[in-house]
Amino acid sequence: MPLRNNYDINCWPKLTAQPGFDLTLEDKIEQQLQTLTLEQKIGQMIQPEIRFVTEQQMQQYCFGSYLNGGGSYPNNDKHATTSDWVSVADKYYRASIASDAGIPTMWGTDAVHGHNNVIGATIFPHNIGLGACHHPELIKAIGEATAKEVLATGIEWLFAPTVAVVRDNRWGRTYESYSESPGLVRCYAEAMVEGIQGVATGNGSNSDFFSEEKCIACAKHFIGDGGTDGGIDQGNNLSDEQALYQLHGQGYASAIEAGVQTIMASFNSWHGDKLHGHKYLLTDVLKQRMGFDGLIVGDWNGHAQVPGCRNDSCAAVINAGVDIIMVPQHWQGLFDNTLEQVHNGEISMARIDDAVRRILRVKYRAGVMDSLPPAERRYAGNEELIGDDGHRAIARQAVRESLVLLKDNDKLLPIQPKQHVLIAGNAADDIARQCGGWSVTWQGTDNTNSDFPGAKSIGQGLIDAISSQQGSTELSVDGSYQQRPDVAVVVFGEIPYAEGVGDIEHIEYDYQHKDDLKLLKRLKSEGIPVVAVFVTGRPLWVNKELNAADAFVVAWLPGTEGEGVADVLVADAAGRIRYDFQGKLSFSWPRTDDQLMLNQEDPNYEPLFAYGFGLNYQHPDRSLAQLPEQNTLPYPKPSDDLILFQRVPGENMHLQLEAGELQELVVSSTQQLGQLLAIHTVDWQVQEDALGLEWLGEELATFAIAGHARNLSTFADNGANLVFMVRVVALPTEPMLLTMTAPNDLVTTAIDINQTLVADGEWHELSVPLASLSKSGFSWTQVTNKFVLSCAGKSHLELANIRISPPQTA
Structure with missing residues (x-):
């Protein structure tokens, strides 16, 4: 049950955030704030993803920041070079300063154990291994090295460190935690923040705080992500308030005192209330009681999980204290709706100004406001730093x-x-x-x-x-x-x-x-x-x-x-x-x-x-x-289902795109086969747990879940169904054919699923009996492509939870 009427602010410490209050800087921020229009302020608060924003849109909407998600690369190229990364950074930077606001944007990336999205980068042990070192000086050195490799790609902002304290090792992010010990996490959080940003308490020339070798750090995920009931990702933390701080808040306390400039809100709930919408924890506790004067950024569409919110609309999260909304794809709707919500009084101008004030404060402190374009920075494009x-x-x-x-x-x-x-x-x-x-x-x-x-x-x-x-x-x-x-x-x-x-579910290895x-x-x-x-x-x-x-x-x-x-x-x-x-x-x-x-x-x-x-x-x-x-x-x-796709392809399976003689394995979260078929990840229940498929209508193109030959005869003989979730963005203009294939070009009967598709914008479950796919001469004993969709027209579908499922018994 929610604890909304039983909070105790005295559970939380009063801290001195670094680098401390600077009256001259605050005056500069206030003067700049007065020059910005409401539209420009909202733009500063929205963070799109590189796959879904152009440089023209960056200039038009004055976006304050942007990100690349895990598995997202410049030009959708997994093997993008250092110069490719810098080129993207430079393009967006120049677009941002060419806007009417003229405020430089900043790029955030999940460099959680080194610059891990970049081919050739040094990948350090995950945090659980670093915890076993019990060596804070080494952690600081890792932060310093990671910052340099990130700077080599023209990026300013790391979504690290993770300061979760894990209580249940069934959680799939356990390796992102340094320890079950709040004390070790507290020690390491300080060390990593100082490694990434520099020491905020240094004096004069002795301080390396945000020198040209440093980036912006981000402590995450506030708060309690490592303590959810059952170790369920994005689940519910049932700790009392004292334990919420004593167990799960230590890393934030030391990070704030070390000068961390950004903190990411968590997907999880606390006693049923989503953290993204938790005004008490985000504003009353973190900003006011603990004195955090940097910015709070949301997680990937995390705002949409708050009751009453969607990807493209969430006044509650802004009112709760999130300053930057991470909205990878649906930023246009969020921009328009936020603008309307300010006009109708649902969001106050004071809250908008507080958010933008914090964003500008971070940008000034980190040197973003005075930075050169990425291509002209000291370390940008230095390929020798990647994997130094x-x-x-x-x-x-x-x-x-x-x-x-x-x-x-x-x-x-x-x-x-x-x-x-x-x-x-x-x-x-x-x-x-x-x-x-x-x-x-x-x-x-x-x-x-x-x-x-x-x-x-x-x-x-x-x-x-x-x-x-x-x-x-x-x-x-x-x-x-x-x-x-x-x-x-x-x-x-x-x-x-x-x-x-x-x-x-079970802690036995490989049971x-x-x-x-x-x-x-x-x-x-x-x-x-x-x-x-x-x-x-x-x-x-x-x-x-x-x-x-x-x-x-x-x-x-x-x-x-x-x-x-x-x-x-x-x-x-x-x-x-x-x-x-x-x-x-x-x-x-x-x-x-x-x-x-x-x-x-x-x-x-x-x-x-x-x-x-x-x-x-x-x-x-x-x-x-x-x-x-x-x-x-x-x-x-064990499930009786054969999983073909649940967030990732099933065991020994992969995704591929085909058209005529062309065939490509899907190796990126966004990929396109010529001008024929495009695929990208989308959100269904959680982030990136579904696939978006867009047939461009030039000729017949196919999406397939392929892999090792599998004997499906037991499924076929016992009345199993091919089951999947589907949402129609655009109905097919030609038949959408569902098949399976086997070696020697054997193909099942093709089923046109068009009559079952409903274009109402909602998700629907489709179930196709394997018996309806049976065809004389087709053997179910060696099925390679277990889910095949082909269309010669235009269409846009989203698919999730694809599986072969035995018939339900009473």
């Missing part, structure tokens, strides 16, 4: 210091010289997997090693290190080998994921397949000593895997510098330790599979490995006794 050797060295150090040793029976580590080593496992030579989500693409999927130039996989790092000490190696993902190894290193772990997709466990057991049964290296974004119940390995190392999500793992695991040519283990758990590790919420201050705290645990080579006894393997909780019942 010094930055990679910092990242490699972070990898070394983040590794946590849980077990080393018989002192198997470090790997000694002149041994033959098998390197196996699904993460052994998979840079995308070791980087995790928010790496080149939003979810971290659809990447190969070639998308990370200059990076090194964990396996390659091991090969190089072992070769240098006169050993030999064999890289084999499945664990097969030509020569019997002296020791096997099995690198395995979670597939990449980001918010929403990463939420889980459905257990392929990694089978590999560990097979090697162990052959008498081969096994070192397990676990790549993960959270602590998981891995008792079975721990038992099957002689040594067990948690590598978290180490990023591009995989050789940092070998630095610690492999001895030098004389058999001496090169680097010792330093990592200590910043999250408690579960003893049983029912420890869904496990935190160090719990009254009955019984972890397998406590907060702060971590062995090193100096421990005389590094062994671990056999652990119980029995499950306490029943496994979640």
